[in-house]
Amino acid sequence: MEFGLTEEQLMIQKAARDFAQNDLKPGVIDRDSHKKHPTEQLKMMGELGFMGMLVSADYGGTEMGTLAYTLAMEEISKVDNSCSVCMSVQNSLVCAGIQAYASEALKQKYLPKLASGEMIGAFCLSEPEAGSDATSQRTTAEDKGDHYIINGTKNWITNGKHAGVYIVIAQTNPELKHRGINAILVDADAEGVTTGELEDKLGIRSSDTCSVMFQDVKVPKTNRIGDEGFGFKFAMKVLSGGRIGIASQALGIAGGAYELADKYAKERKAFGKPIGEHQAIGFKLAEMATQIEAAKLLVYRAAWLKDNGMPYDQAAAMAKLYASDIAQTITNEAIQVHGGYGYVKEYHVERLMRDAKITQIYEGTSEIQKLVISRNIRKGNLYLPVGEV
């Protein structure tokens, strides 16, 4: 087995780490406290190539591949998860979805702007009454010959306020159930598109999460992604890639908390020596480090499978399930290592603990990941698929 990273992957990892530590860290507490959208920071991320990592160079992307994207997500998530969730939705749901399944005209129209960060995209699947049960879409896209008329409300939309384009999942033919669903690109400035109030969230507080409403929005049929009725499969396929992005985010949160705890344990003295030299803290750090290494193997493996054109739904679900769980445990323990200092904003770990929670919820809850895994293993895929399945 080969566990090494290429020169290029190491370079991207370092570039993302330097950017996160030098450019994101200084203002992150202020942005989180005051729910300030990281507009400038996202612009810089676009300029550095972090917004189009899965987009081909033909459409202005950096074409770095999923593993490199995972490494960059991880470093950015050690510091600012309002930025990394935007990066994840932009890369793995919006850009990857358009690149893999949209028409040439749509690719040319949207990908260069999205890959450069000039335009932000959003993925509109969840609804007030359709979260985990994603086939129960109530938003409609009525077929009017050469165009659709879209009506409905989407909930919890990451990038909802700042997006220039939405991928909207909507029901066209309810008789066909999930096979009557379409995925349609809707410009944010189309008549009839409005957004709700920003959600006041526990974590990822400076990312713009809100409802998006569609009232009699007219969209040309050419904006549909893929064939008629492909929308639900599109959402499922794209979400499997998205889950690698969120697993990387969770891994980054865990890694960031661990690094802070490790540093503190070396500096802080109690009973005559650094607290890390006391077994109570040393063992905590040992457990944290082991969990992070295990999560890395799952996350990088899922990315590697995707990069190598192999089935990765199950691997992505396992990676997200495990990484988001250990992000909970590790951020909690990192606060414990810091004692009272961990409970205040200045030391960063309390923010990481608040950010960790959402990774067990969005892009498929932990329960949905277990459903995906259990259905896969019932088919006999007990181990991660490597070749034929």
Ligand code: CAA
């Ligand atoms: N790839 C391709 N097709 C797939 C698929 C996959 N990974 N998973 C399912 N499908 C297909 C099935 O083959 C089936 O199609 P056919 O009937 O034509 O064969 C169809 O989809 C329906 O599948 P199921 O019968 O399995 O549907 P279900 O209702 O039992 O369960 C589910 C599906 C896995 C629970 C799905 O609804 C799901 O993933 N729910 C969670 C939704 C989710 O992740 N939401 C996140 C919102 S986006 C977000 O959070 C972004 C953000 O802003 C951060």
